[in-house]
Amino acid sequence: MRAREIAVRPVQESDRPTVEWLTTQLWGAAEVVVHDGAFYPATLxxxxxxxxGRIAGLVTFDVRPGVLEIVTxxxxxxxxxxxxMLIEAVRAEAKRLGCQQITLTTTNDNVDALRFYQxxxxxxxxxxxxxxxxxxxRKPEIPRTGDFGIPLRDEIDLTCPV
Incomplete structure (x- = not known):
């Protein structure tokens, strides 16, 4: 798949049911529980x-003063x-919104993501x-064992300047 075949666009209101379905498929429920709180990606x-013509990727985020947090x-x-491409779209949006920092949270087992983000x-x-x-x-669907058979216990925050 070549980058020019992929189009990245903002989530629209008409996409909300699809985002909720996809979040449930990929994250086990419509809510994402992280840092002792919850997000509903279909609303973000x-x-x-x-x-x-098919979805190849999705990123959702929350914006607070100065910070854009990637939720999924x-x-x-x-x-x-x-x-x-999704990270670059988020970077451009964070810059447009005047954010100074992008943050995200992953789990201790997600070594592929840790490599990707760094x-x-x-x-x-x-x-x-x-x-x-x-x-x-709060969300019993979260498995006890994660990637590579690693016990799933801890959260790791990562940050990037805009």
């Missing part, structure tokens, strides 16, 4: 990557540049031991 701004990001076709300028910022265990109390 975001970008959709499309290829040949998924490239359905991995290793094809979609994730990078290669795109993100730095490790915080570790919350036991945060996933606490989130599991």
């Amino acid at each position: 701004p975001g970008f959709i990557a499309e290829c040949g 990001i998924n490239a359905l076709d991995r290793f094809s540049g979609i994730g990078t 290669r795109r300028g993100f730095r490790l910022a915080a570790l919350r031991p036991g945060a996933v265990d606490r989130s599991r109390l």
